[in-house]
Each structure stands twice: as structure tokens, then as C-alpha cells.
Amino acid sequence: MRKKIYTYESDEIKVTYDLNRCIHARECVQGLNKVFDPQKRPWIQPENARGDEIADVIETCPTGALHYEMKTSDRVEKSSSKNRIQLTQDGPVYFFGDLEVRNHEGSTVLKDTRFALCRCGASTNKPACDNSHEKIEWKAGADADKSKMPEIEEEKHDKLIIKLMKNGPAILEGSYTMESASIGEHTSDKGVALCRCGASSTKPFCDGTHKEIGFEG
Ligand code: SF4
Ligand code: FES
Numbered sequence: 001m002r003k004k005i006y007t008y009e010s011d012e013i014k015v016t017y018d019l020n021r022c023i024h025a026r027e028c029v030q031g032l033n034k035v036f037d038p039q040k041r042p043w044i045q046p047e048n049a050r051g052d053e054i055a056d057v058i059e060t061c062p063t064g065a066l067h068y069e070m071k072t073s074d075r076v077e078k079s080s081s082k083n084r085i086q087l088t089q090d091g092p093v094y095f096f097g098d099l100e101v102r103n104h105e106g107s108t109v110l111k112d113t114r115f116a117l118c119r120c121g122a123s124t125n126k127p128a129c130d131n132s133h134e135k136i137e138w139k140a141g142a143d144a145d146k147s148k149m150p151e152i153e154e155e156k157h158d159k160l161i162i163k164l165m166k167n168g169p170a171i172l173e174g175s176y177t178m179e180s181a182s183i184g185e186h187t188s189d190k191g192v193a194l195c196r197c198g199a200s201s202t203k204p205f206c207d208g209t210h211k212e213i214g215f216e217g
């Protein structure tokens with residue numbers, strides 16, 4: 001996963017922006033346009049708002065492209081109280097929580113509180129989404145077969161590990177609440193395999209099609 005990090009500072013806050021993980025979800029632009037404005041240069045101007053206002057908006061960035069360090073307060077970014085997985089229509093899987101992405105050898109690729117996993121198979125910045133699903137006009141619903149994820153009463157406050165299999169799916173380890181408009185909220189700790197090649201007939205789960213299509217990633 002490539003990184004291209006830019007830094008913007010005011011007296012109160014240091015904002016970092018990873019161009020390669022931004023997919024123009026626009027939560028920042030809609031949340032605080034006087035700071036995040038693509039029509040201006042630089043496009044992030046942290047001196048135009050209070051540090052805590054900017055931090056609130058940064059914590060809504062679903063891809064983890066934006067992060068902050070406060071200079072004048074103790075505030076640090078916390079992960080959401082439970083690990084949440086949001087399925088998006090025709091787009092990536094968003095993760096929020098205490099997240100660790102590992103490669104097939106078990107090495108840590110990323111630790112973060114927010115992450116957008118490519119599930120169309122076309123991103124040039126795998127495992128992260130880079131908006132390629134729009135270019136290839138990839139289609140997928142935001143639903144899931146809940147019977148594949150036996151429900152648990154309450155989610156444990158554990159880390160969610162997203163383990164990337166070579167040329168295959170991402171395996172979840174830990175508990176999570178999967179959310180979408182069609183399934184509502186469903187909490188499980190089943191170690192399901194999420195399709196990354198884009199071709200499974202049982203999306204968002206892997207059905208082995210990645211082998212047939214020679215998926216690389
Ligand atoms: S919220 Fe994050 S992903 Fe969306 S436009 Fe802003 S920086 Fe990019
Ligand atoms: S990763 Fe897509 S079917 Fe397995």
C-alpha cells in the first residue's frame with residue numbers, strides 16, 4: 001500500500017492527509033468546508049477553525065486518509081467503542097474500530113481506526129480502496145447473508161484483525177458489528193472471509209472464484 005502524506009498545521013492542530021487513501025467520500029468537505037475546500041490551495045486550511053472542530057470532522061473520514069495530532073490539548077483519536085463494518089453499495093467495505101491489517105505472512109501492514117478495503121479487485125493501491133470501482137462500474141449490493149455470521153449478544157472490546165490472504169480474500173479475526181441499510185446491525189465474531197476479487201457470487205463473502213479468475217493481490 002503506497003503512502004503520499006501531506007501535512008497542514010495551525011497553532012492548535014497538525015493534520016495529515018494521505019492522498020492515496022482518499023476516495024473523495026467528502027465527509028470532510030461537507031463537515032467543515034471552511035477548512036476542507038478542494039477549490040482552494042492548499043485545500044486544507046486548519047487555521048480557519050478551532051482544533052477540536054477539525055478533529056471531530058477528521059474522525060468521520062471513513063478511509064483513514066485524514067488524521068490529526070493536537071498541539072494544545074491532550075485529545076487523541078480513539079477508536080470507535082466497537083468494531084464496525086459498513087458495506088457500501090457498489091463500493092468498498094469501511095472498517096471503524098481497533099483495526100490491524102496483516103499480510104499473508106502475518107506482518108502488520110496497517111494499524112488504524114478507519115480503513116476502506118477494496119472489494120472490487122481493481123484498486124491499484126490494494127488492500128486499500130482507490131475508487132477504481134467507479135472506473136470499472138463495479139456493481140454489488142450492500143447486503144450479506146446473516147446466517148454465515150452467527151450472532152453474538154454483545155461484542156467484545158477486542159482488536160479486529162483483517163488478514164489478507166495471498167491472491168484471495170480477507171479473513172476477519174475478532175468481533176465486529178456489520179452494518180448496512182439492508183441488514184441493519186448484526187454482531188458476530190465469526191471469522192468470515194470477505195471477497196477482495198470482486199467476482200464472488202456470495203458477496204461480501206468469498207466463494208473461491210478468485211482462483212478461477214486468477215486474482216492477484
Ligand atoms: S473524508 Fe477522507 S476520504 Fe473523504 S474526501 Fe475527506 S479526506 Fe478524502
Ligand atoms: S476473494 Fe473473491 S471469491 Fe474469494
